[in-house]
Amino acid sequence: MNSHYVITMNGKVLICYGTRYGSAGEIAEHIGETLQGHGAVIDIINLKKDKVNHLEDYDIIVVGSGIQMGKWTKESLKFLKKNRAILSQKKVALFVSCMSAVQQDKCNQARRDYLDNVAADFPDINPFSMGLFGGLLDSTRGNFMTKTIMQALVKSLAENDDAPQERVDLRDWEQIRIWAEGLLEYPFDL
Numbered sequence: 161m162n163s164h165y166v167i168t169m170n171g172k173v174l175i176c177y178g179t180r181y182g183s184a185g186e187i188a189e190h191i192g193e194t195l196q197g198h199g200a201v202i203d204i205i206n207l208k209k210d211k212v213n214h215l216e217d218y219d220i221i222v223v224g225s226g227i228q229m230g231k232w233t234k235e236s237l238k239f240l241k242k243n244r245a246i247l248s249q250k251k252v253a254l255f256v257s258c259m260s261a262v263q264q265d266k267c268n269q270a271r272r273d274y275l276d277n278v279a280a281d282f283p284d285i286n287p288f289s290m291g292l293f294g295g296l297l298d299s300t301r302g303n304f305m306t307k308t309i310m311q312a313l314v315k316s317l318a319e320n321d322d323a324p325q326e327r328v329d330l331r332d333w334e335q336i337r338i339w340a341e342g343l344l345e346y347p348f349d350l
């Protein structure tokens with residue numbers, strides 16, 4: 161029988177992420193604030209810095225990553241791999257932060273490459289929701305190589321000859337909030 165699962169005040173959500181430049185972390189915070197506003201208890205973990213304990217305690221586990229050269233962070237992939245057995249018993253959602261999410265000609269392929277294909281690598285996990293979000297292009301951060309690539313990415317987005325901006329935030333916070341709220345209610349077999 162299909163029913164709805166609505167998280168209660170006691171529902172616990174883990175949001176863990178891997179990031180190279182900070183974007184996925186800020187998205188994780190925004191998801192966390194949204195869910196907290198609905199009464200969920202939230203833990204947010206940067207997988208590069210902290211370990212996750214007691215996965216069994218969580219009702220929903222959200223795993224996110226920034227994308228670089230088409231790849232997730234190794235921390236997020238390692239987390240999925242290491243915990244695949246317990247994650248297969250849990251409600252899992254995935255998200256990524258990348259530039260292609262906002263490019264009309266690239267976003268469908270990005271969803272396939274960065275979400276569908278990654279989920280397919282862990283068939284036992286079977287995520288119930290996957291969010292494709294824009295990224296942050298900040299050419300003031302990182303080493304020379306990163307800054308140069310960021311500048312090139314910003315330039316590729318510009319529609320005219322205006323001087324490219326140093327920092328372009330492609331994240332749609334309203335889209336992320338709506339996606340987060342969608343995690344709280346979804347059909348599943350009782």
Ligand SMILES: Cc1cc2nc3c(=O)[nH]c(=O)nc-3n(C[C@H](O)[C@H](O)[C@H](O)COP(=O)(O)O)c2cc1C
Binds near residue numbers: 261
């Ligand atoms: C070196 C570099 C490579 C990138 N490669 C891709 C890419 O292959 N596909 C894409 O959509 N975005 C790409 N981006 C944009 C990033 O995904 C975007 O900046 C994102 O916000 C990074 O997330 P993070 O800060 O959480 O690591 C790249 C950015 C940099 C600096």
